[in-house]
Amino acid sequence: MSPVSVVGVSHLTAPVEIRERFAFAPGEAEVALGALRSETEVQEAVLLSTCNRTELYVCPGGNEGVQEAAERVLAEKAGDVVGGTKQYLYRHDGEATVRHLYRVAGGLDSLVLGEAEIQGQVKDAYELAGRNPGTPALAGPILHRLFQSALAAGGRIRSTTPIGEGAASVASVAVELARKIFGGLEGRQVMILGAGSTAELVVEALARDGIRGLVVSNRSHERAAELASRLSGRAVHFDEMPFELARTDILIASTSAPHPLVTRDGFRHARKDSQSGPLLILDLAIPRDVEPEVGNEANVFLYNVDHLHEILDDTLLKRRESVPEAEAIVDEYAREFLQWYGARDVVPVIRSLRARWDDVRERELERLWRKLSHLPANDRDVVEAFSKQLLNKLLHDPTKRLKQGIGNGRGVDFIDAVRYLHDLETEEADRSEGSGTGDDDEADGIGVDVTLAEDQ
Numbered sequence: 001m002s003p004v005s006v007v008g009v010s011h012l013t014a015p016v017e018i019r020e021r022f023a024f025a026p027g028e029a030e031v032a033l034g035a036l037r038s039e040t041e042v043q044e045a046v047l048l049s050t051c052n053r054t055e056l057y058v059c060p061g062g063n064e065g066v067q068e069a070a071e072r073v074l075a076e077k078a079g080d081v082v083g084g085t086k087q088y089l090y091r092h093d094g095e096a097t098v099r100h101l102y103r104v105a106g107g108l109d110s111l112v113l114g115e116a117e118i119q120g121q122v123k124d125a126y127e128l129a130g131r132n133p134g135t136p137a138l139a140g141p142i143l144h145r146l147f148q149s150a151l152a153a154g155g156r157i158r159s160t161t162p163i164g165e166g167a168a169s170v171a172s173v174a175v176e177l178a179r180k181i182f183g184g185l186e187g188r189q190v191m192i193l194g195a196g197s198t199a200e201l202v203v204e205a206l207a208r209d210g211i212r213g214l215v216v217s218n219r220s221h222e223r224a225a226e227l228a229s230r231l232s233g234r235a236v237h238f239d240e241m242p243f244e245l246a247r248t249d250i251l252i253a254s255t256s257a258p259h260p261l262v263t264r265d266g267f268r269h270a271r272k273d274s275q276s277g278p279l280l281i282l283d284l285a286i287p288r289d290v291e292p293e294v295g296n297e298a299n300v301f302l303y304n305v306d307h308l309h310e311i312l313d314d315t316l317l318k319r320r321e322s323v324p325e326a327e328a329i330v331d332e333y334a335r336e337f338l339q340w341y342g343a344r345d346v347v348p349v350i351r352s353l354r355a356r357w358d359d360v361r362e363r364e365l366e367r368l369w370r371k372l373s374h375l376p377a378n379d380r381d382v383v384e385a386f387s388k389q390l391l392n393k394l395l396h397d398p399t400k401r402l403k404q405g406i407g408n409g410r411g412v413d414f415i416d417a418v419r420y421l422h423d424l425e426t427e428e429a430d431r432s433e434g435s436g437t438g439d440d441d442e443a444d445g446i447g448v449d450v451t452l453a454e455d456q
Contacts, residue, residue: 002060002063002097003094004057004058004060004093004143005057005061005063005070005092006057006093006100007056007067007071008048008056008089008090009074009090010052010054011111018078018081019054021077021079022049022054024049024077029128032047032077033047033129034138035073040066041065042070043060044058044129044142045139046128046147052110054074054077056074059143061094095334098334098338099334101146101150102150102154102333105119105122105150105151106154106157106329107158108157108330112168112169113320113323114158114163114164114165114322115164119154119158126143142341149333149336149337150333153329153330153333156329160325161329162318162319162322163319163323163326164319165318167315168315168319169205170201170308170312171205171284172201173312174202174252174282175206177303177308177311178250178282181278181280182280185206185209185211189214189215189248189250191215191216191241191251192214192216192217192254193218193241193255193262194256195223195224195227198254200227202254211231212232214228215228215233215235215244218235219238221237242270245262245271246274248279249280250279252281253281253289254284254285257287259287260288260291261290263291263294264291264294264296268297271297278299278301279301281300281301281302284308288304290302290304292304342414346402349424352422353398353399353422353424357391357395358391365383402414402418
């Protein structure tokens with residue numbers, strides 16, 4: 001049986017105006033997951049919802065009814081979509097699902113390769129499914145193991161490969177460049193021209209750097225005040241901007257103005273009596289907010305968006321070069337998970353296999369004793385010992401290969417084949433429940449080592 005399936009939509013299959021219709025708030029996710037399990041065959045479920053993806057992981061895998069139920073949950077959230085929601089959804093099952101989640105947690109499937117935020121979002125989704133007051137957790141033993149392993153894989157990818165190194169957006173590159181030039185931003189006066197989406201990204205990057213207090217200048221004073229308040233800053237009108245420029249260490253410009261807001265003459269006038277040190281200007285606007293000639297002034301370091309894209313391209317190139325190393329980590333963790341999943345079933349299968357053919361051995365001995373009723377007890381003991389030894393020899397290689405198959409990540413297929421070929425499906429569950437040997441605990445580990453006691 002397949003361990004898990006996923007149904008989802010992401011930046012690879014749908015534009016933002018479609019993805020946003022699939023997005024779940026945490027409260028909505030809890031309600032949807034609870035209904036999914038109470039009304040369908042779903043036993044475990046985790047719902048991951050971010051700005052770039054919504055994915056529903058469900059157990060058991062390989063179950064068409066379960067996958068269709070997951071699709072219905074997403075379709076109901078999206079509502080009426082021209083052409084239907086199926087055109088945007090993807091499905092993965094079994095090993096493909098495992099590898100997909102590991103790639104997501106490692107930032108390999110992200111819009112920005114190697115982004116760090118996704119790992120925290122995967123953790124939040126897993127923890128949300130793990131707490132379900134009044135009812136059993138929606139993340140049961142299989143998804144618990146899978147998501148713990150995915151988070152470990154993502155952490156190792158980021159700690160041992162360059163995939164997360166360096167800034168990965170123009171806004172974050174700008175802040176990182178400022179940090180390198182000044183050796184840290186603490187105590188520096190930062191002014192932002194503009195309050196649009198790029199300015200928002202700059203503020204988010206500054207927040208990650210610990211900045212508290214900045215100046216935002218924008219045509220809409222209300223909008224500037226709202227953005228500045230995120231870092232305990234203040235807003236100024238455009239006509240006040242030259243006075244602030246005299247005290248500024250870092251100017252980040254990102255307006256949509258059709259002409260430069262900082263001219264060479266205006267800059268000279270604003271800074272003529274200033275005893276300020278170096279000024280870093282990061283012009284992220286197109287068209288540019290700062291006249292290029294300002295960069296020729298003493299102690300001024302001017303970078304435009306093309307300069308920053310050159311830095312960004314170098315960063316992303318390094319990240320792309322680290323993908324094969326990251327994929328190798330995904331392969332390793334996927335094998336370990338599939339090995340663990342196969343080991344969950346290998347003990348009862350081997351026990352059932354042994355019991356199945358031990359029953360045959362005993363029935364055949366009974367038939368033999370009826371024909372050889374004259375044999376003394378000692379001779380019968382010798383024949384019975386031989387029959388046990390022969391059975392052990394016959395089962396030794398299949399048992400060994402079954403364990404090897406689990407170690408190679410093919411345990412699920414091998415176990416299903418053994419069950420079918422030896423007709424174990426109908427009797428395995430009863431034998432497993434009635435044995436009381438504690439072998440099920442042993443099977444829960446990756447390194448399960450099941451042997452036949454008499455093997456030599």
